[in-house]
Amino acid sequence: MSSSILKKYGETIINNHTIFKRRQKFIWDIDLTSQKDIEDFIKELLYLEPSTKIMLDIRQKQFGHGLKLNELKWHMDDHQLVKLKEKPIYNTHLYTHISGKHYLYCSNELHKAPSYTIIFYQSTQGQDFEGGELVLADGTKIIPVDHEGLVIDSKEIHCILPVKKGIRTSTIVKVFL
Numbered sequence: 001m002s003s004s005i006l007k008k009y010g011e012t013i014i015n016n017h018t019i020f021k022r023r024q025k026f027i028w029d030i031d032l033t034s035q036k037d038i039e040d041f042i043k044e045l046l047y048l049e050p051s052t053k054i055m056l057d058i059r060q061k062q063f064g065h066g067l068k069l070n071e072l073k074w075h076m077d078d079h080q081l082v083k084l085k086e087k088p089i090y091n092t093h094l095y096t097h098i099s100g101k102h103y104l105y106c107s108n109e110l111h112k113a114p115s116y117t118i119i120f121y122q123s124t125q126g127q128d129f130e131g132g133e134l135v136l137a138d139g140t141k142i143i144p145v146d147h148e149g150l151v152i153d154s155k156e157i158h159c160i161l162p163v164k165k166g167i168r169t170s171t172i173v174k175v176f177l
Helices: 002-016 035-045
Strands: 024-027 055-064 072-075 079-083 095-099 102-106 116-121 129-131 134-136 148-153 158-160 163-176
Touching (some): 002 079, 035 055, 035 163
Antiparallel strands (some): 024 148, 072 158, 116 148, 129 163, 134 158
């Protein structure tokens, strides 16, 4: 039920906004252990001035058959789907109404949604793993390829299909402007 609510909401915001215009594929060749290299690369990728202050949440993710993470259901980064009896009256900036009594709640410790999610793929579908495609709410499927990447608006609803064999590795960077 919650997956279908989120997917439907994702289709709505894609159709009613220019959210998909933030999508961008890229090729990368930087040291993903260096926050400075990642920050400099992202500023160039997003056409930000070098002096622009940004905050990054950098995490390596592995999905695989037999691992704790094998797939991700439909979601919006740093948000939880909640059902409320009444419209929130406190901290309303943390809630996005999606339908009926359902809201997306910004659940990170900053209480601020990231602006962008940037994915640096470190493995290739068909070589390192099977399955594991990233699917966006409009049906677009992204096939992971090592040293390629993707920028999406962090409000974009997406999922990762189950990894059937092998290990899918990527570094996820959430960008807070």
